[in-house]
Amino acid sequence: MLNEQSKLPRYVIQSGREVIGFGYAYNFRSESTFSQTVKLTYLLKNGFTRKGLGSKLHVILESELRELKISSILVNISSENIASLNFHKALGYNEYGNFERIGYKNNRYFDLI
Template identity: 25%
Template sequence: METHASALQIRAVSTADAAAIAAIYNHYVLNTTISFEEQAVTESQMAGRISACLEAGFPWLVAETEDGIAGYAYATKWRERPAYRHSVETSVYLDPAKTGRGAGRQLYTALLRQLRDSGRRTVIAGIAQPNPASVGLHEALGFVPAAMFKEVGFKQNQWLDVGYWQLPLHAFQA
């Protein structure tokens, strides 16, 4: 049975989701240059990341179908200095078998609404290049290019660029 975005339930994450989230993330870690990590993340490590995010007051959402977790999106601190406290960095990852059907947009839209409603001002997304699917998703949601850093990562025997896209939440209309 094909999974469609309309069959998704968006909910807050639980540390019980750590194994499924790690499995999704590890696909990108081990098989792509989308994540700059190079070693698989364990269930325990992912549970720790989830807990730290939630304890810091940042949202982390999962998209779930009858088949399990289809993807997740979360926000973290953008930078350490106090003046940055109204800005966040976001990430979204989907099960590779469930991409291209609107699940990422639905999940990310829910996260952005939460961030806007919580009083956050700006969302920043770092996207390893090339990644036209992620760029397309971000730009469809109103993100605009803000910076491009050349050859700042090295993975899979190649130098990689990272672009940053920015969304002022007062302009987010979903």
């Protein structure tokens, strides 16, 4: 599966010489049964959101994944990240589950959706 992993898209977003974000796809699970399913992770630095960069990155990643015949794309989002939840809903993602109190940050537990 490592060879397959290396075919999946990865991007770094820069403004000048400053890294302001990244995005990449990775295998959902190592079993061949899930070979057509990936997870996406991306992040933009504060101050660079709501400028269309996340949408452009997502379009590029999704397009490349379609070319690779990936049929399912999953994302996990903190229940406290309302902007990300709204962003993904606008992109057409649906909510299929909630892992309660699975994350811990800033002395608080949060859910993963």
